[in-house]
Amino acid sequence: MSDITLGIIGGGQLGSMLAIAAKKLNIKTVIFCDDVDAPAQNFCNRFIYANYDDNEKINEFINLVNIVTYEFENIPYETLNEINKLKPVLPKPSVNRLIQHRLAEKDFVNNLNIRTTRYASIEKKSDIEALEDFLPGILKTTTLGYDGKGQHPIKSIEELNSLNLDFSKGYILEKLVKLKKEISIIITRFSTHKYEIYEPIENTHEDQILKHSKIPAEIDEKIFNQSKEWAKLIAEELKYIGTLCVEFFIDRNDNLYVNEIAPRVHNSGHLTINAFNVSQFENHVRAVCALNQIPLKKLSNAKMINLIGNQISFYRKSPKFKDNEFFFDYLKKDVKEKRKMGHITTLL
Structure with missing residues (x-):
């Protein structure tokens, strides 16, 4: 040791x-x-x-x-x-404080001249009523909430009355983009201008929980490069140490938007364990412990599927896996409906 x-x-x-x-x-x-x-x-x-x-x-x-x-x-x-x-x-607590607050996070990204969806701070019901052009939108608590928790899609003002919202909490209203697809960038920053950055990962969500991830993402070269540049800019501005994930939307006109930053290793990067010479987890440990940086090499294209809730039960009965399939059981005792219980990565 x-x-x-x-x-x-x-x-x-x-x-x-x-x-x-x-x-x-x-x-x-x-x-x-x-x-x-x-x-x-x-x-x-x-x-x-x-x-x-x-x-x-x-x-x-x-x-x-x-x-x-x-x-x-x-x-x-x-x-x-x-x-x-x-x-x-590491990453330093001030990074976490910023990213815990969705409004502060969006302001930070916009101040870097990086595009996000349109958004507004909401303190009372009438704030939403005054922003009808933001609908359809998604109302999110400014703090806490992930995997769809604390999030309320709103198509019209009429829907507001049925939501029974607690306005003692702060909210942010984000205008929905006409979504073509979602991608994420996993980047590990070791120090000033020293990075290892994984290629864009294409993601599909079900019930606001990540279901599928794959590389390569089906995107054009401009988005491929722009997403990586924006992730570098964010990591550098935060003086971040460790692995960071930036989640992006792509709209139907091929415009790129930053959706959220996760100041940690990320579910969409699980395929890096099998598809690269160094996983997002190893890179995070290397960065925070100030170990040497190893140049990234992709070993294979890959896809990952999350096993949510009861879906794990079938795979726990030890079915046969092919040589290019890798099953991960998170060993969680309680099987809950929307809980991530494991994943399978397939090398392509």
């Missing part, structure tokens, strides 16, 4: 895959998670179960690790900031 111990906050499938990647690099891992059944405890060297505001357990965690990273963005900023005073947190 190396003398580095990496602390990972969050113990879901992304934490599991980070721990697996770290082990390959001889780096020990300590997982801190508020879920007693967190699957990542199967892959780490040590597991701490506690709430994210439990100071005693946080101090125990800090004392065990050299560097801290995280697998999801909805961790209290105060927790990350306190940890960062004693051990480096």
Whole structure:
């Protein structure tokens, strides 16, 4: 083992895959998670179960690790900031604070002269009524929410009354684009102008949850290059260290829009485990632990399918897989309806 111990906050499938990647690099891992059944405890060297505001357990965690990273963005900023005073947190807590707030995130992207969908801050029902030209649109809570949670599609003003919204929360209203397809860019930034960047990944969602990803994406060269340039610009402006995902919309006129930034490894990048010489997870560990950067090489085209909810049951009964198929079971105990339970990557 190396003398580095990496602390990972969050113990879901992304934490599991980070721990697996770290082990390959001889780096020990300590997982801190508020879920007693967190699957990542199967892959780490040590597991701490506690709430994210439990100071005693946080101090125990800090004392065990050299560097801290995280697998999801909805961790209290105060927790990350306190940890960062004693051990480096990467990506830095200020990045997480910005991206936790959808309005601040959109403003940040627009200020880089990068296109997003039209959007407006919403504090009360009449704010939406005054923005009828934004409909059809999607109303999102400004904080929290992923995989479709905290999101309300609105086609017309009449639909507002049936939504029963709590306006004590902040909202953002985004105008829907006439969507042709969605892509994502996974980029790992090591330091100033030092990156490894994966090719654009084409994504398909069902019920606002990622279902399929594939490379190569069926896009033209202009979008291929522009999406990569915008991802670099965002990572550089954030002075980001680690792996970052930028999600994009492409409209029917082949205009590119940034939809969201995920300050972490990302579900759409799971196919990098099998399709590239270095996965998004290994690159993240390499970047945050200041290890050497290895030039990326694509080994194969690939497609991935997420196994949601009960879909995992069939595959847990050990069906036969072909040599080019790779099955990942996230080892989650509870099978829930919209929960990501595993995935299958097929090399093409």
